[in-house]
Amino acid sequence: MNWRKSTYSSGGDGDTCVEIAALPARIAIRDSKAPARALLSVPASSFVVFIESIKRHPR
Template identity: 65%
Template structure:
């Protein structure tokens, strides 16, 4: 999943150079997520079916700060 050709920035990157976002890489079985400001650091990897659940959970917590 570390092939740079497979990583793409989120469509919600914002204005400017878009450095305040995450990047994702996909394969048929897995989806990986990394911080675009620190791409060499660890990534989160999900089975493909679990990624949409993860995204929906983030949307539900977008305004909260725990």
């Protein structure tokens, strides 16, 4: 899998973020501080809705 991390990652080594990887029809998500642990995968369409919601309601 080709994991990507946000350019907004912060912290000493830039490892305080989640990483995502595109799978066929799904998006895999993992903790960048513990990449060998479990990952979460969600339907790509749900992930798009999630990201759009974050963009509409930033903190």
